[in-house]
Amino acid sequence: MVDTVPGGHGGGRGHGGGRGRDRGYGLRAGRDVEVRAAGGGFAVGTAEHVTLYAAPRQPATLPHQVGVVPAPAQSFQTRPESAELRAPGPCHVLTGLGGVGKTQLAAAHAHRAWDARELDVLVWVTATGRPAVVASYAQAAAELCGADPAEPEQAAAAFLAWLRAKPHRWLVVLDDVADPADLRGLWPPDSPAGRTLVTTRRRDAALTGTGRRRIDVGPFTPDEASAYLAGVLAAHGRTEPAGELASLAAELGRLPLALSQAAAYLADQALGAAAYRALLADRTRTLAHALPAPDALPDDQRVPVAAAWSLSAELADTCEPRGLARSLLALTAMLDPNGIPADVLTAPATRAFLARKGRGRLLRGRTRRVTAGQVHETLRLLHRLSLVDHTPEEPQRALHVHALVQRTTRDALTPRRFAACLRAAADALAEAWPENERDIALAAALRANAAALIALGEPTGCLYERSGAHMVLFRYGMSLEDALQAAEAEEFYRALTEATTRHLGRDHWCTLVARQLGAQARGRAGDAAGAAVAYEELLEDRTRVLGRNDYSTLATKLDLAEWRGESGDGEGAVAAYTELLHDTRRVHGPDHHNTLSARLGLARWRGESGDPEGAVAAFTGLLPDVVRVFGPDDRRTLALRHILARWRGRAGDVEGAVAAFTELLSDVVRVLGPDHRNAFVLREDLAKSLGRAGDTEAALAAYAALVDDMTRVLGADHPDTRAVLAKAAAWREGQAPG
Structure with missing residues (x-):
C-alpha cells in the first residue's frame, strides 16, 4: 500500500493509520532520506516528495x-x-x-x-x-x-x-x-x-x-526504426514516404527515445518528415528546439532527449581522473560518431586541451599535465557509463559516440568553448595523420573524422584564422587523392577555395594553394585540358602576388608544363620545361626540388615526343641526384624509379623493366604498405610487363592477385578495380592491352 505527500512535513498518516512520531524531519532537497512512522508504516523520499508505505x-x-x-x-x-x-x-x-x-x-x-x-x-x-x-x-x-x-x-x-x-x-x-x-x-x-x-x-x-x-542493448535496426515511426504516425492518422522516414530515423541515430519524441513533435506540430529533417539540420537551433516540451513528452517519459545523458556526464566528471570526462566528451563531439582513431584520442593536442580545462574553467590560471594513461582511464569511465563505446582492440575506430550524445554535448557549449573544442580536435587529427598512409583502414577513419569536423566548422569559420586555414583541411584533400578519389578531391578543393576566399581573401596563400591542389585533382580525375587552364589562371595570379621568381610561382610553372603535355601538347611541354629548367637553376640552384622536377619533366616529354632511349638516359642520370638530395626511401625517389622502369619497357628493354618493377615493388611495400595506391599502380605495371615479356601465365596470376586486393580495399565497383579487371580479361583472351 502506498501514498504520497509533499516533503517537508513533520509526519504523515499512512494507510496503516498511525501518525508519524518524528516532526520536522529537516529534509534537504535532492537527498534520499528514510523516515520511520508509527503504525507499521514508513516513508522514503526527498524534501519535495515523500512516499509513505504501510x-x-x-x-x-x-x-x-x-x-x-x-x-x-x-x-x-x-x-x-x-x-x-x-x-x-x-x-x-x-x-x-x-x-x-x-x-x-x-x-x-x-x-x-x-x-x-x-x-x-x-x-x-x-x-x-x-x-x-x-x-x-x-x-x-x-x-x-x-x-x-x-x-x-x-x-x-x-x-x-x-x-x-x-x-x-x-x-x-x-x-x-x-x-x-x-x-x-x-x-x-x-x-x-x-x-x-x-x-x-x-x-x-x-x-x-x-x-x-x-x-x-543498442539503437533500433533500420527496419525497426522505420516501422516504429510509421506505426506512431499512423496512430495519429499520419503517413509519410518510407524514404523520408528511413532518412529521419538515420539522422536521429535510430535511438528509440529520440524517435518517439520526434514522432510526437511531428504529430503536435503537423510537420512533415522532410520539413522536420530540415529543422534538425539547422545548426543555429539546439536539439531541444526540435523536440516536445517536457510537459508534452509521450509514453510517460520523464526527460527530453536533450537531457537524457546530462546526469551521467556530470557523474563522470566527478570521478577519477577528475574534471576530464566532460572536456573529452566535448572534443569527441566534433568528430565522426562511427569511430575515432585511438591516436587522435591520445594525441598531444588532445592532452593539452584537457590540461587547460577542468570542468569548464581554468585551473587556477595554469595548466596541468594529462597523461595518455589518464585519457584511457577517462575513456573507460565514459564507456562504463554507456556514454561512449570504447573498443581499444580496434585502434582505427577505437571510440564510437552516438550522434545525439554529440549533438546535445555541442548544444551545451558556449560559442567560445565550441571553437576551442573544434580547433583542438582538428589539431589532434593533424597530429595523428601519418605521412605515409600505410594503414588503409586508419586513413579512411581519419578522412571520416575530418569530414565530420569540417562540416561542423565551416558555418562558424573556426578552422580559419589570419595565419591561414587549418592544416587538417589540406591533409584531408591529399588523403582523398591518395585513396584514388580524385573526383571527390576536386570537389572538396573547389569548396575549400570558396571558403578560403570568403574567410581569408582571394590572394591569400591558402586560397592559392587550394586552387593549385584543385587543379591537380581535376587533372587526375581525367580532365587534363581543364587542369592546364586552371594552372594558367593560377600562374597569372601567383606571378602578380608573389613575383616571377618565387618558389610557388615556379612550382606552378612546373605543374602547368606537365598538364600541357597530358592534354596533348607534348612539344609545348618540352619548351616549357626547357625554359623552366633555366629559371630554377638560376633562382634555386641545381639541387632544389623545382630544378630536379624540371629535369624529370623534360626527360619524360622528350621521350613522349619520340625519343624513349633519350628519356631512359636522362632518367638514369637524374636518379643519383634525387637519391642524394632526398634519400633512397623518399616518395619522390620511389616515383622516379617507377618512371624509369616504365621507360625501360617503352624503349624495348622489357626484361629490364620487369626486373626494375620487381625490385621497386619490394621497397614500395616496405615504405608505403601493400595497400597503398602506388603499390597497386606498380603491380599493374609489373603484370603488364610480365605479359609483354612473354610470360602470360605469370601476368594473369599477377592480375588476379591485384584484382583481389583492389576489391578488398577499394571495392569491386571502383573504377580502378574495374579497369584492372578489364585488362586482365584482355590478357586472358590473348589481346594485350595498351
Whole structure:
C-alpha cells in the first residue's frame, strides 16, 4: 500500500493509520532520506516528495505484484533482446545508452510473463538509489510475508530471505540501476524458480559475474526504426514516404527515445518528415528546439532527449581522473560518431586541451599535465557509463559516440568553448595523420573524422584564422587523392577555395594553394585540358602576388608544363620545361626540388615526343641526384624509379623493366604498405610487363592477385578495380592491352 505527500512535513498518516512520531524531519532537497512512522508504516523520499508505505495485516495471496510496471510504449517493437530475456538463467542485465529502450524491453518481458501466468510474484523496483531499492524491498516484504516495514533494512533482508526460501515463481526487476554499489547485499538470490532482471546504463564488471548475463542493448535496426515511426504516425492518422522516414530515423541515430519524441513533435506540430529533417539540420537551433516540451513528452517519459545523458556526464566528471570526462566528451563531439582513431584520442593536442580545462574553467590560471594513461582511464569511465563505446582492440575506430550524445554535448557549449573544442580536435587529427598512409583502414577513419569536423566548422569559420586555414583541411584533400578519389578531391578543393576566399581573401596563400591542389585533382580525375587552364589562371595570379621568381610561382610553372603535355601538347611541354629548367637553376640552384622536377619533366616529354632511349638516359642520370638530395626511401625517389622502369619497357628493354618493377615493388611495400595506391599502380605495371615479356601465365596470376586486393580495399565497383579487371580479361583472351 502506498501514498504520497509533499516533503517537508513533520509526519504523515499512512494507510496503516498511525501518525508519524518524528516532526520536522529537516529534509534537504535532492537527498534520499528514510523516515520511520508509527503504525507499521514508513516513508522514503526527498524534501519535495515523500512516499509513505504501510504493511498489510496479513500476507497477500498469490499471484501478487509489487510496484508499478510501466505501460507498454506506443507502437512497441519486439526486438531480438526480447528473446534473449527468455533464455534460461537466474539474472539478466540489460545495459546500454540512455534512451535505447531498456526499460521498455524489461516492462514488456514482465507484462508478457505476468499475462501468461508464468509468475507467482512480480516485483518492479525503480532502483535509482539504494534507499529506493531498500524501500521497495521493504514494501514487498510487508505485502508478501507480513514483515514490519518500520525497520526497512530488516524488512528488505526478510524479503530476500523469503525469495530464497519459497519455491514460488518470481521475477524481480531492478530498473535503472545508477550505481552497482547500491545493490551491495541487495541482489536477489539465485533460485531455480526465480529470475532477476536489471536495467542500467552502467557496464561495470560488478554488475556481471556468475549467473548474471549481460545483454547489450543498442539503437533500433533500420527496419525497426522505420516501422516504429510509421506505426506512431499512423496512430495519429499520419503517413509519410518510407524514404523520408528511413532518412529521419538515420539522422536521429535510430535511438528509440529520440524517435518517439520526434514522432510526437511531428504529430503536435503537423510537420512533415522532410520539413522536420530540415529543422534538425539547422545548426543555429539546439536539439531541444526540435523536440516536445517536457510537459508534452509521450509514453510517460520523464526527460527530453536533450537531457537524457546530462546526469551521467556530470557523474563522470566527478570521478577519477577528475574534471576530464566532460572536456573529452566535448572534443569527441566534433568528430565522426562511427569511430575515432585511438591516436587522435591520445594525441598531444588532445592532452593539452584537457590540461587547460577542468570542468569548464581554468585551473587556477595554469595548466596541468594529462597523461595518455589518464585519457584511457577517462575513456573507460565514459564507456562504463554507456556514454561512449570504447573498443581499444580496434585502434582505427577505437571510440564510437552516438550522434545525439554529440549533438546535445555541442548544444551545451558556449560559442567560445565550441571553437576551442573544434580547433583542438582538428589539431589532434593533424597530429595523428601519418605521412605515409600505410594503414588503409586508419586513413579512411581519419578522412571520416575530418569530414565530420569540417562540416561542423565551416558555418562558424573556426578552422580559419589570419595565419591561414587549418592544416587538417589540406591533409584531408591529399588523403582523398591518395585513396584514388580524385573526383571527390576536386570537389572538396573547389569548396575549400570558396571558403578560403570568403574567410581569408582571394590572394591569400591558402586560397592559392587550394586552387593549385584543385587543379591537380581535376587533372587526375581525367580532365587534363581543364587542369592546364586552371594552372594558367593560377600562374597569372601567383606571378602578380608573389613575383616571377618565387618558389610557388615556379612550382606552378612546373605543374602547368606537365598538364600541357597530358592534354596533348607534348612539344609545348618540352619548351616549357626547357625554359623552366633555366629559371630554377638560376633562382634555386641545381639541387632544389623545382630544378630536379624540371629535369624529370623534360626527360619524360622528350621521350613522349619520340625519343624513349633519350628519356631512359636522362632518367638514369637524374636518379643519383634525387637519391642524394632526398634519400633512397623518399616518395619522390620511389616515383622516379617507377618512371624509369616504365621507360625501360617503352624503349624495348622489357626484361629490364620487369626486373626494375620487381625490385621497386619490394621497397614500395616496405615504405608505403601493400595497400597503398602506388603499390597497386606498380603491380599493374609489373603484370603488364610480365605479359609483354612473354610470360602470360605469370601476368594473369599477377592480375588476379591485384584484382583481389583492389576489391578488398577499394571495392569491386571502383573504377580502378574495374579497369584492372578489364585488362586482365584482355590478357586472358590473348589481346594485350595498351
